[in-house]
Amino acid sequence: MELSARYTPSDIEEKWYSHWEKSGYFKSVPDDREAFSIVIPPPNVTGMLHMGHMLNNTIQDILIRKARLDGKNACWVPGTDHASIATEAKVVRWLRDEKKLRKADLTRDEFMEYAYQWKEKYGGIILHQLRKLGASCDWDRTAFTMDKGYYEDVIRVFVDLYQRDKLYRGLRMVNWDPEAKTVLSNEEVIYGEENAQLFHIQYKNEDGSAGVVIATQRPETIFADVAIAVNPKDSRYTALVGKKVLIPLINRPIPVIADDYVDIEFGTGALKITPAHDPNDYEVGQRHQLEVIDTISDEGRINDKCAFAPIVGLDRFEARKQMKGFLEENGSLVKIEDYRTNIGRSERTNSVVEPKLSLQWFVKMSDLGVPALKAVLDEEVKFYPPSFQNLYRNWMENLRDWCISRQLWWGQRIPAWYLKSEGLSQETHVFVALTAEDALAQARNATGNAQLSMDDLRQDEDVLDTWASSWLWPISVFDGFNKPDGEINYYYPTSVLVTGWDIIFFWVARMVMAGYEFRGEKPFQAVYFTGMVRDKLRRKMSKSLGNSPDALKLLEDYGADGVRYGLMSSAAAGGDILFDDKLCENGRNFCNKLWNVLRLIKGWSVTEVPENEEIARKNALAVQWLTDKFQQVLIQAESDFTQFRLSEALLGLYTFIWDDFCSWYLEMIKPGYEQPIDRKTYEATIDLLSQIMVALHPFMPFVTEEIWHQLRNRKEGDDCCAQQYPKPGKSDIQLIARVEAAKNIITGIRDIRNQNQVKPRDPLAVVAQDSLAVQELFAQEGLQEMVMKMAVLKSFDCSSNEPQNAKSFISGTDKFYVELNQTIDVAAERKKLTEELEYQRGFIQSIENKLSNERFVNSAPAAVVENERKKLSDGQARIQILEDSLSKLG
């Protein structure tokens, strides 16, 4: 069959993916092999494949495929997380647009029914997109953080933590998202500098005198003020402390109090205390037993607790705008300053986060953090790159309790029940239990009222933070809570976690905590942190900027292998990638190169016997050299893999294939136009290329599988992805060095050819100045034949006589003459030689400096000194040659 001149990935990718899947290569069940397991960082169920996913999952696939080829029992568990806020928003929108339903009109159960419907319909998109990338996940294990079993695990963990006093319900200042109408954890709030205004407002004394001026960004909150605080050391205000001042517009008297918290230098040195709307004010309020007046509703509007009627019902920002007029009119506004300040916004909705006093559920982090920090510092859990230990430690040493309740429906509902007889948020009894029946039993017990029924209880309306389920991922996906002695013992701890460093706190840290807390063991041996994928301008890729390429289109344009290559070729662990289509283009070109290797080899006709002895010797050398070189490449690749230096491993293979295999080896053995190749060399080449395909397979699975099959008729099940990864064997270092020396000579000849505009196919005559080194080098069987072919020579001789009309070059410590039927430009030649001589003299000068230093000779390792001596003598030999040449030029 005729092969097309270009590699077309679309022809083969789907074919091989379904073949692999059908053959069950991705499936894993425990057996007596060593396990190699990875749990996917579950993408958001609403997600679509983007650059970050592609990078992340390419890395996981490389590791998994390599482990599989190494004969390990490789298990890659895929899945998605339920992403409570994002998904609930999506479902609400879907209900509104497609079903003409409002969430408010649905019961909780109805809503959940629809939400699962939505998930069934749209939730698996990203997992299908991963297949296009080549991801070799065990799809039978696909997990979801809201699956029935998973749901139960989350509830069980909640109850367990509560019973062990590691989880509590408390009234705290929390981050409130008024748009999503839910609390957020600290990690879900993104701070950024924004323009704001500082209002200077005068609070008069009760007798109408000047009183005090405070500065605030939020004039709409003055009606929630309960005091003015000043620093006790601030002499300006000493007289006022203990007196009362009046809130403008409503003239409510509030006390002036003294508290160290107030910074004398900042603003006016007087601070309004608004405990309901500022975390620090809340603390101050607590210290002084002040009341809390909450004037902002869950939607972010001014509520009727606000004593100033004109702004009641307004959104907080609208209220702020209007306050300017009211204050001015009233004469209380002293001035307005422009001001830069950090504003916190919700990661999900981008609305300005409102500090709010609220009853929420928290996990106590202090105990959980201890083993998790130790594990990383002791390298029980190894970080790649290790520099992320610092970031991790920094966070772990400043742990704050984790708010895990969310005011949503989509998620695991908090298994806590209260007595209906007690008012909302006024509960004194809390019953935490796996089931409502248990809770009822607890309630009867606690109240001594055996007549209590389910109707007397109400369950907490809130659900748990998504991360409070996904931190259990490495345990729950192996059913480790239900069957702690089941297959989890085989797969856990998992081998490596691959994830972006931006979720080190959200996820990595908490998984480590959960691992030790619930299994007494780390969840993974290692964490490989990927960088962020950015655009050429170093901006993070984001929907709003529109700078993110369409992942699926990239896969179509460049092929999965091309994209994988592009992502990996510049992705050192932890390092950001400045993404450019050019990277994928390189990958596509590489595939094309491989494809054309195949075309070349398949185009050859084969004879049983080599045409002559020279060719036989040359080809035997080529095969031997490439085989030996391959061993070295494999040793390096193996070492790169163990250190997770995946880009380096790929680059090593790439260079070997493109340079050594294509540019040197194939050119060495390539028969003349329409000439046949001998059987022995042909078979060796096919075997070598097959092995190379296996070695490259983890990085570029599709093209390697295709070429593997094109090279030979393979039996059923003899697939590239199911081979044994080539194990490095011995190699002849001297032979490799000799070929390197020969390559150097060839390059020297080509350079002269180029510089003198001799056509590539015009054969040249070359003379090597006779020396022991040259004789030794060319004693290598096949080497002379190889040099003659590669440099396109009609003759190659060793002689002590210098040929006429020849240009010379130095390779190693030897001089070579290339005969040219041209007159030599003496002046140019002298210039060139002089420059070279200067370089060489500088070179040996630096070495002589070293060697004449006794302390160097005495304290440096013998091998280093020996090497310097060799460099010196080689340099001297080259100088000798150059000086001779110069003197002969006259």
Place this chain on the structure above:
RNA sequence: CGGGCCAUAGCUCAGUUGGUUAGAGCGCCACGUUGACAUCGUGGAGGUCACAGGUUCGAAUCCCGUUGGUCCGACCA
């Protein structure tokens, strides 16, 4: 304010425990196509390793400082 990370060719980055006058890819320059591949080949140019000091026989590499970038955290009336 505190902390991390980084600074190497025009660009993006490698550079393992200190040991050739520093490497790759892209880009650039010259030449080249009846030949596996122009998604290509051959050759070439291009760097005071941010700056200043220190340790060492020896520093891109280790230490200190400066400058610049970037990220995280705290504060933020």
